[in-house]
Amino acid sequence: MVVALSGYYGYGNAGDEAILMALVREAQRRGVEPVVLSANPKATEALHGVAAVPRAKPAALAALARADGFLSGGGGLLQNKTSNKSLAYYLSLLYTAQALGRPTWVLGQSLGPLGPGGRRLTAPALRRSRAVVVRDRASFELAKQMGVPEDKLTLGADAALLLKPPKVERDERLVTLVPRGRLPDEANLRLLEVGRKLRDAGYRVRVLGFQPGFDEEALDLFDGFDRELSGDPNLVFELIAGSGYVLSLRLHGLILAAAAGTPYAGGSYDPKVKAFCKESGAPYWELPGDPEAMLRVALHRTGPNKSALRDLRVRAAEGFNRIWGKRAEPPLKERA
Missing domain, CATH: 3.40.50.2000 (Glycogen Phosphorylase B;)
Incomplete structure (x- = not known):
């Protein structure tokens, strides 16, 4: 299955690129082939080893038409504190994918801040998605207020929590x-x-x-x-x-x-x-x-709190499981 991924990718922000690293790894372990909508496709392909296309509308829409599904996330994409333009861009991708009959998922996101107009625009896109996985409890409550059905809504966590720590001396x-x-x-x-x-x-x-x-x-x-x-x-x-x-x-x-x-x-x-x-x-x-x-x-x-962190990592993994099922076991050399 080929899935188009959208987020703040290709802008050289280490935090968002860390999210993408985790998304790519977890997708591939579940047999999903990601295609990233990126501000710098060549840099994204070099850094993450996956296919990437320009995030601007003509190329992005073509990628949605070719893909089997669309994932919006992760990060703080669905908010209009930064700008209404940003919210309109990310929502337009969700609505377009849904109009094309593609399954859509929202993963690892913080929802809001959203004004009344922003909520009215965002709510239908969330309700029409197959799954909405948010990364904090405030976003979970906001999604419920916007009418996202409980059977579609999951409390997850940021995907980057699943990254394997590098072996360095502290x-x-x-x-x-x-x-x-x-x-x-x-x-x-x-x-x-x-x-x-x-x-x-x-x-x-x-x-x-x-x-x-x-x-x-x-x-x-x-x-x-x-x-x-x-x-x-x-x-x-x-x-x-x-x-x-x-x-x-x-x-x-x-x-x-x-x-x-x-x-x-x-x-x-x-x-x-x-x-x-x-x-x-x-x-x-x-x-x-x-x-x-x-x-x-x-x-x-x-x-x-170590126990709280363990719970967050479990939530992050369950978010992926909710969308694409449990991941395949890593190769033996990776488990060693």
Whole structure:
């Protein structure tokens, strides 16, 4: 079965590319052949080893017509906080696939924020999908409010939680800070203050940007620190896995830390960050944040809750099972 995959792919955002890594792996293990709608098909094909086509309408519509089904996800696609244009794009793909008679699925998404008009536009696309798998409880409740039938609705989790941790040596004295571009300066400056206090306390501090072309101004604030900027999810995952603690203003700084087994705390620039920290039992702060409180959780390596994380990974796997059935057993050499 060939399935077209849609998300924020091909833009060099390490978090979204980590989602795609997990989607591709889980799809292929279930006998599904993914075709990715991408802003940079050549880069997507090189990074993920799958077929990709331009996400712009003519090529995307042709891919939907050729595919056996369409998957929207993962990430925060169905919201109009970013823009109505973004919501219209992702909904148009769902509606087009449904008009073509293709089965559609929504996987690993946070729904909203959605205004009244956004809810009216989104609800029919969700109700007509074969399965809607959301990644947090707030989205689950919102989907119910929009009339998604219970037999179609599943509480899942972010697909990137299923990524296998890289084999790297962890430095317990290394704290990785993940700022975010286009936030109010004060949020990143508070993180900078924590970085200085940690360095004064004898810790190594690394500053990690997730999206070239987006995070440069934020990284510029951290002059004098060890800085990395990469949209490569493999490199970003390795750097996080080698850290003793992560303080992140990006959701996937937290999710990749969870997948790697690195403790973390997050700054809630969006409801999805608070939702993930609460469900995983990790500390979080409302922006701009209290540097002393942030310093304390880093020094004590507070959170998350291991049992809660296990539950989230089970939920992530069950989301795929709900759509495509249980995956085939990996080859023996992979299990070894």
